[in-house]
Amino acid sequence: DVKVTQSSRYLVKRTGEKVFLECVQDMDHENMFWYRQDPGLGLRLIYFSYDVKMKEKGDIPEGYSVSREKKERFSLILESASTNQTSMYLCASRLAGGNGEQYFGPGTRLTVT
C-alpha cells in the first residue's frame, strides 16, 4: 500500500513566522503535490514536483515555495505566514507515467494567528 505521511497533523503559528510542512512517501513515486483545501473552494494546487529538484507552480503559488532534494520528500515553505494561509494542507504523490491516481497524506491543519 502507498503510504504518504505529513510531519504534523495540527500546527499553530504566528503571523510572520517561517513555516515548514514536510511530506514523505514510501512508494518511490516521481511526482508529488501540495494542495490547500478550504470550505467552498475545494482542493487547490499550490505546487507540484515531477522529479527531484524539479518543481512547477500550481494555481495558487503566491506566498509559498517548495523544496524537493530527495525523491521521497517534498517540503512546502511559507516564507512569512499570514492569517489567510490558515487552511488544511494536503500532500499527494503519484507514479510518473501511471494512470493519474494520486495518493494523499492525512493533512496538516495549519492555523496562523
Place this chain on the structure above:
Amino acid sequence: GQQLNQSPQSMFIQEGEDVSMNCTSSSIFNTWLWYKQDPGEGPVLLIALYKAGELTSNGRLTAQFGITRKDSFLNISASIPSDVGIYFCAGQDSGAGSYQLTFGKGTKLSVIP
C-alpha cells in the same frame, strides 16, 4: 484551474438507502477517480476508471466512466453510518505530460441511522 461540476453538493439519507452522485466536465478525461474524505483526514482513493463505458465496483460502491468521457457517477448501495464523509471526483485529461487532476468540490453525505 478548471473545476468539475459535482452534484449534489450535499445529501441526507436514511441508513439502508442507495446513494447516487455524479460529475460532469466540459473537457474529455482519460481517467476518472473517486475519493472519500473523512472529517480531518486526507482523501482516500475508492475507485479508479480508465476507459469510456467502464463500470467498476468496490464492495457496495459502483462507479462508471461515461461514454462521452465527460462524466462519471458513483453509486453507494445500502448505506451505513460509516459512509458519512465527503466524496470527491477527479479527472485527468489526455494532454501529453499531464500531471494534474481536476477536482470536483465534493458531495457531503450524511446518513441518518
